[in-house]
Amino acid sequence: MACPDAPFRRPRFVTVNPDHQNPTGLHWSMPERHRFVRLTGELEMQVIEDGAYRDLTYDGPQLVPLRALDPSIVYIGTFSKTLMPGLRIGYVVASGPLREQFITLRRIASCGGSGVTERALADYMSSGMYETHLTRIQGEYRTRRDAMCEALQAYFPSDAQWSCPKGGFFMWVQLPPDVPVMEVFRMMMERGIVIAPGSLFYPAEDNPQNALRLSFARHTPDTLRYAVKKIGECINSIVRHNQRLGDAKTP
Ligand SMILES: Cc1ncc(COP(=O)(O)O)c(C=O)c1O
Numbered sequence: 001m002a003c004p005d006a007p008f009r010r011p012r013f014v015t016v017n018p019d020h021q022n023p024t025g026l027h028w029s030m031p032e033r034h035r036f037v038r039l040t041g042e043l044e045m046q047v048i049e050d051g052a053y054r055d056l057t058y059d060g061p062q063l064v065p066l067r068a069l070d071p072s073i074v075y076i077g078t079f080s081k082t083l084m085p086g087l088r089i090g091y092v093v094a095s096g097p098l099r100e101q102f103i104t105l106r107r108i109a110s111c112g113g114s115g116v117t118e119r120a121l122a123d124y125m126s127s128g129m130y131e132t133h134l135t136r137i138q139g140e141y142r143t144r145r146d147a148m149c150e151a152l153q154a155y156f157p158s159d160a161q162w163s164c165p166k167g168g169f170f171m172w173v174q175l176p177p178d179v180p181v182m183e184v185f186r187m188m189m190e191r192g193i194v195i196a197p198g199s200l201f202y203p204a205e206d207n208p209q210n211a212l213r214l215s216f217a218r219h220t221p222d223t224l225r226y227a228v229k230k231i232g233e234c235i236n237s238i239v240r241h242n243q244r245l246g247d248a249k250t251p
Contacts, residue, residue: 013046018066020053020168023201023213027166030063037069047073053168055082055134058142060166071095074102079121081169082134089113089121141169147221148214148228155232157239169217172198175210179238184212187234193227 016036018028028036040047049066054077067075078090092102106113124130148171149164156162161174175181181197188195198211214231216224 010043011045013048014040015048015050016066017050017052019051019063020056020165020170022053022168023170023196023198024172025163025165025168025170026172027168028063033063033066033069037066037073041070049073049075051075051077052081056138056141056169057167058138058145067093074098082130082137083121087117087121089118141217144216144219144221144224145171147224148216151225151228152232155229157232157236160235169215171214171216173212173214175212175235176239177210178242179210179235181210181212183238184231184234188231191230191234193230195231 018033018036020027037047047066047070051065054062054065065075067073072095075093076090077093079087080090094102145165152160152162152171152173156173157176159176160179162171165171175184181199185195185197196213196215198209198213199207201213202209214228219227
């Protein structure tokens with residue numbers, strides 16, 4: 001594929017999150033993975049694959065990482081999502097000169113990390129307990145995800161759009177155009193429920209996203225159902241208010 005020569009039109013690298021992306025929850029199919037790797041190969045663009053949510057797949061088989069399709073891709077993983085954020089341990093899978101540069105940079109940036117914690121984690125990983133732990137938390141998060149999806153179906157207006165993610169922590173909900181997400185955000189803050197307006201995830205403040213990101217990671221199914229019901233009531237009250245305004249304007 002032809003690519004314009006101007007440097008600002010030709011990125012040096014691209015970072016992607018093919019498994020249960022944060023914030024959209026999107027998950028690439030195998031044809032999408034192949035197409036992406038072929039395209040970035042043609043463009044000679046370095047790919048950095050962020051697999052933060054890869055081990056949190058709740059439905060269907062785990063699809064192969066992009067790096068399995070092209071060994072020049074750099075894969076980044078973390079134990080923050082599956083074990084605990086406080087561990088601050090992640091890893092990079094890279095080949096060739098980039099691998100050596102990563103090792104050098106790591107030494108310079110953090111003097112090699114915490115050896116004791118890394119050794120404890122390595123022992124834990126080789127004991128097989130990580131797999132048992134994953135199966136347990138996948139079941140728990142699947143239940144939370146299902147509770148949130150069912151609550152959205154029950155309490156959100158039919159013209160809001162979302163899809164139930166196959167894994168990860170997040171759902172992306174596109175609101176009806178006449179329901180401003182910032183108004184929903186403010187009303188929910190007053191009720192002690194925090195949602196993430198979609199605009200947080202875009203560089204420009206005036207981006208066109210009238211969407212919100214919901215997380216089902218931290219709370220029990222009952223709390224999630226309660227929160228989604230409250231958000232749904234807030235959205236429906238804005239819809240009814242808009243309808244009353246519309247009716248009042250109609251001669
Ligand atoms: C896609 C993605 N990558 C990486 C991270 C960072 O993980 P860590 O806690 O290991 O810095 C996050 C955290 O939210 C994330 O959502």
